[in-house]
């Protein structure tokens with residue numbers, strides 16, 4: 001492996017300490033060496049999780065070399081609110097950006113003086129922005145050369161030209177230019193952004209100071225120019241000319257919720273929609289194909305970033321995160337071309353990560369959200385946020401892959417947006433519960449039984465108790481702040497008891513003051529919410545010690561199954577009937593044999 005410049009500085013400092021440096025100078029000199037990782041954050045616009053399959057560099061260079069979060073959720077599936085969440089680690093009800101435009105949305109709505117790059121810069125990072133910023137950047141600011149606080153290096157597309165893939169405008173550290181310029185005639189926007197990002201990596205890598213690169217592609221969002229095969233009445237992206245029609249024979253997927261037949265169970269906003277057939281079907285399919293095609297140039301850019309990092313010797317010491325601001329519909333539930341609805345196609349986003357502390361070739365099934373992006377980056381950078389963040393670091397999960405936090409997420413759409421009236425939803429590991437503010441309609445889906453959300457259970461008697469619990473928790477979560485956003489964590493504890501010796505069964509209790517486990521353990525659950533538990537698995541590391549589906553959920557573990565003379569952490573993985581999953585741990589010491 002090539003040694004990175006930063007590691008070389010470290011080695012030089014170490015050599016200095018060993019030979020000439022006086023002892024007193026040692027701590028100061030060592031403290032100046034910065035071994036924190038670089039961070040490269042890549043965000044696409046309106047990309048579905050499934051579409052990652054066409055991206056070869058992403059799959060080989062980031063996903064196979066790292067970890068994919070297979071249940072990643074955008075808590076406000078719309079560009080600007082979701083991007084403001086990335087920049088703050090907060091739900092939109094806390095950062096206040098609840099629309100792309102208007103009085104409650106867009107660039108000026110966010111307090112741009114207190115965001116992720118500001119915190120990283122304060123922590124000593126060089127911060128680089130390449131790509132699109134919040135909606136309205138360039139139109140809402142009276143001075144078009146304005147640069148938000150916190151960025152050491154600023155290369156932003158300027159609205160309203162951001163979504164033109166062949167003729168757009170840039171603000172490069174305050175200098176406005178129309179692109180592509182005379183040096184790169186005909187360059188496609190995605191290629192331009194990828195090239196610029198790679199050049200900036202080349203420039204930042206030799207410094208001992210770590211860098212944070214935030215690269216945000218407008219692709220595969222719809223935009224101009226018009227392509228010869230564009231459908232009428234449905235907006236599409238424009239792929240790079242070299243990728244046009246590469247997927248023209250790839251059929252539009254038809255999952256079970258595609259063109260949903262029976263929508264009597266759905267709220268008005270869905271039930272009023274027509275079928276996805278004939279010309280509409282063809283239009284949705286063309287958009288799907290053009291999105292995949294436009295992702296190929298994003299993938300080329302991913303390839304050149306990986307090459308730049310590798311060339312500079314920084315690849316192994318760089319945390320790379322790949323995601324999108326929201327998902328997208330392609331005919332599911334009759335929704336032909338939108339994002340802001342509380343169902344899975346809009347909520348699910350790609351999320352993959354590689355770098356220090358991230359195991360290779362792994363998939364983590366835990367539900368995570370866009371509120372977790374900033375806390376993850378801050379964790380890696382050992383930096384402190386200037387706001388109360390609502391999310392948690394994903395590095396907790398890469399370090400401890402069976403951890404479950406019991407958290408539930410709120411899905412929001414402000415006061416309503418893009419003709420979808422206001423709703424709030426609660427999403428946990430098993431259920432989606434939605435309240436529509438203006439009509440009073442509600443929805444409940446059991447994602448374990450009905451992953452395609454075809455049967456709204458709002459009237460089901462069997463689910464009445466679950467509905468009640470979810471409604472109560474949604475009421476408190478929809479305005480949650482900081483750690484209160486984890487308040488739904490099931491209140492259960494792991495109980496441990498030494499097993500009775502066989503001859504004493506039913507007579508004498510085991511000695512209470514014994515400090516180590518001599519005979520074996522009886523595991524069980526206690527706590528206020530034990531009555532809500534559906535099943536429990538007991539774990540020692542990745543090994544299963546036992547399981548139970550019956551209260552009090554006890555399981556006996558013989559001494560022979562536990563290593564002797566050791567401090568162990570026993571873990572219970574608890575699933576509640578209302579869809580929460582939590583792990584609770586207890587340390588225990590086993591006696592020497």
Ligand SMILES: [Ca+2]
Pocket residue numbers: 045046078079221325326
């Ligand atoms: Ca978007």
Ligand SMILES: [Ca+2]
Pocket residue numbers: 225226227230236237238239290
């Ligand atoms: Ca097009």
Ligand SMILES: [Ca+2]
Pocket residue numbers: 229244245248286289290
């Ligand atoms: Ca085509």
Ligand SMILES: [Ca+2]
Pocket residue numbers: 260262263264265266453454455456
């Ligand atoms: Ca239905």
